[in-house]
């Protein structure tokens with residue numbers, strides 16, 4: 295018998311080596327209590343959260359919580375069914391209406407996660423003989439959506455407008471083409487040049503899908519994302535998003551103005567062959583999305599936090615993923631996994647949680663400490679965070 299686990303041996307060894315030094319497992323942290331969107335208790339210690347993607351801090355919003363409790367009481371704990379059978383409740387229609395209003399678009403389709411939204415929409419839209427042209431640093435759910443479908447995959451260099459154009463030029467003019475982009479790339483926190491990329495895609499007859507998972511609620515005058523901020527939202531064919539970041543719960547979606555969009559509900563397998571979201575979840579999502587439509591003050595504060603953290607870390611001598619802050623993600627680049635893990639643990643001892651990211655999830659084999667800011671972080675908390683980075687950085691020798 296061939297042990298099917300033997301392919302994981304190199305990873306098991308790396309992991310065992312790292313943990314044999316006495317290091318806390320960076321992928322096994324437990325939140326013992328969650329006090330607020332920015333504070334939790336981990337290993338009995340008060341910990342500031344700087345790695346949760348809870349950008350707008352909606353998880354503890356009293357109206358959001360009340361809506362969830364009410365739906366739980368009135369509709370029960372789950373739907374036990376697919377959206378196309380017994381799993382569409384008034385709450386599912388209400389959250390789709392909230393999304394249509396939020397984006398000012400004609401159609402909205404809600405999935406059980408953002409991962410499934412990418413999986414479903416990409417694999418269903420682009421079939422045999424079609425082409426998917428995608429940024430090489432695309433999220434795993436985009437790659438998995440490609441793998442589930444039968445289209446030809448054409449990757450291009452990250453955020454490189456010329457590379458995208460070159461790829462498009464080489465494809466048969468009559469073939470179906472879907473260009474897949476992200477508003478904010480979550481590893482380095484950089485944004486896409488959507489304006490140029492959308493123009494080029496359209497000039498070559500391609501449809502465009504943009505994953506705005508990390509920009510919804512925050513970027514753009516109405517929080518509709520990078521496409522809104524760059525003035526091209528009307529040229530985007532499909533926007534993918536998630537409820538697991540700014541919205542503060544779980545779920546995924548696609549919004550579109552395409553007149554035939556609704557047919558996807560019958561042919562998209564990751565929509566049809568899975569149970570729909572619980573009523574309490576869609577109720578919290580709908581309430582949160584409607585509140586995010588009036589979130590300007592929070593958006594402004596989040597930008598201030600992002601700028602302050604970026605400038606502070608840079609002044610301390612850390613190497614960052616972007617020259618200037620472009621989103622609510624600030625990535626600190628570490629020289630290797632050992633020092634990355636040591637710095638991650640030192641920060642945890644200081645009372646700060648950030649995300650440790652390592653290859654293959656990261657571009658260019660980088661080890662990153664990813665910080666995602668929240669609109670509920672106070673300015674004082676950002677000062678505290680900078681103090682923690684300074685202490686941990688000096689202790690581990692990452693900064694001089």
Ligand code: PMP
Pocket residue numbers: 407408409410412433435476480505507508536537538544545546
């Ligand atoms: N797209 C992007 C760009 C993401 O970063 C993520 C999650 N990290 C997803 C999609 C999937 O979202 P969800 O958590 O709702 O599955």
